[in-house]
Amino acid sequence: MQRSGLLIIISSPSGAGKSTLARRLMEWDPTLRFSVSATTRPPRPGEVEGQHYYFMDRAAFDEMVSQNQMLEHAEVFGNCYGSPRGPVELAMAEGRDTLFDVDWQGGQQIRASALGPHVVSIFILPPSLPELERRLRSRNQDSDEVIARRMLKSRDEISHWAEYDYVLVNDDIEATEADLRAILTAERLRRDRRPALGGFVRKLMEDAA
Ligand SMILES: Nc1ncnc2c1ncn2[C@@H]1O[C@H](COP(=O)(O)OP(=O)(O)OP(=O)(O)O)[C@@H](O)[C@H]1O
Numbered sequence: 001m002q003r004s005g006l007l008i009i010i011s012s013p014s015g016a017g018k019s020t021l022a023r024r025l026m027e028w029d030p031t032l033r034f035s036v037s038a039t040t041r042p043p044r045p046g047e048v049e050g051q052h053y054y055f056m057d058r059a060a061f062d063e064m065v066s067q068n069q070m071l072e073h074a075e076v077f078g079n080c081y082g083s084p085r086g087p088v089e090l091a092m093a094e095g096r097d098t099l100f101d102v103d104w105q106g107g108q109q110i111r112a113s114a115l116g117p118h119v120v121s122i123f124i125l126p127p128s129l130p131e132l133e134r135r136l137r138s139r140n141q142d143s144d145e146v147i148a149r150r151m152l153k154s155r156d157e158i159s160h161w162a163e164y165d166y167v168l169v170n171d172d173i174e175a176t177e178a179d180l181r182a183i184l185t186a187e188r189l190r191r192d193r194r195p196a197l198g199g200f201v202r203k204l205m206e207d208a209a
C-alpha cells in the first residue's frame with residue numbers, strides 16, 4: 001500500500017519564528033513540501049510570488065473559496081489567508097509530507113477536515129512577550145501599527161496552544177530546530193513501521209507456538 005504524506009502544521013503568534021523554523025526544516029529535508037498560502041496581504045519587500053505566498057485581490061481569493069479550492073482559510077490581522085487544496089492532495093498521493101505555516105484557525109480547520117488523521121500539529125511559543133515584540137521589530141518589515149496589532153492578537157493565538165500535539169518554546173533556534181527534526185523523525189517512523197507490525201507480530205506468535 002502506498003504510504004500517505006503527513007500534514008505538519010506549525011502555528012504560533014506572529015514573530016515567534018515559524019517561517020524561520022520551516023525554512024530550516026526544509027533545508028534539512030528537501031523532500032518536505034511547503035504549502036504556499038494564498039493571501040490578500042500585500043507583499044513585503046523581498047517576498048516572491050509563488051514562493052512565499054500567492055498574492056491576490058479579494059475577488060480572486062473569494063473565487064477560490066467558492067470553488068472549494070481552499071483546504072482552509074481565515075481572516076488574520078485584517079487580511080485573508082488560505083491553503084490551496086490541490087497541491088496538498090497531490091503531495092499526499094505521492095507520499096510526500098507537507099509543511100503548513102498557518103494560524104490557529106487554519107490548524108483547527110485542517111484537523112477537522114477529512115485529512116485530519118494525517119495531521120501532526122506543533123505550536124511554537126516565544127520565550128516571552130517582550131522578546132516576541134523584539135523579534136517583530138528586528139524583522140524590520142512591518143510598521144509600528146502592524147506590530148502593535150500583531151502583539152495585541154498574540155495572546156489570542158497563544159490561548160490555543162493546548163490544541164496542538166507538540167508545544168515548543170523557541171528560545172534557542174538550534175535547539176528548537178533539533179526538536180522539530182526529532183518530532184518529524186518519530187512521526188514518520190510511526191507512520192511507516194506500525195502498519196507492517198501486525199504481520200510481524202502474527203509470525204512471531206506462530207513461530208513461538
Ligand atoms: N530562536 C530565535 N531567537 C532569536 N530570533 C529568532 C528566533 N527565531 C526566529 N527569530 C527571528 O525572529 C524574527 C521573526 O521570525 P519569523 O519571521 O520566522 O516569525 P513568524 O512566526 O514566521 O512570523 P509571522 O507569523 O509574522 O510570519 C525573524 O527576524 C527571525 O530571524
Ligand SMILES: Nc1nc2c(ncn2[C@@H]2O[C@H](COP(=O)(O)O)[C@@H](O)[C@H]2O)c(=O)[nH]1
Pocket residue numbers: 011012013014018037038041072073074076077081082083101102103104105106107
Ligand atoms: N489560516 C491561515 N493562516 C495563515 C496562512 N498563511 C499564513 N497564515 C498566518 O497568517 C499570519 C500572518 O502571516 P504574515 O506572513 O502576514 O506574517 C501568521 O500567523 C501565519 O501563520 C494560511 O494559509 N491560512
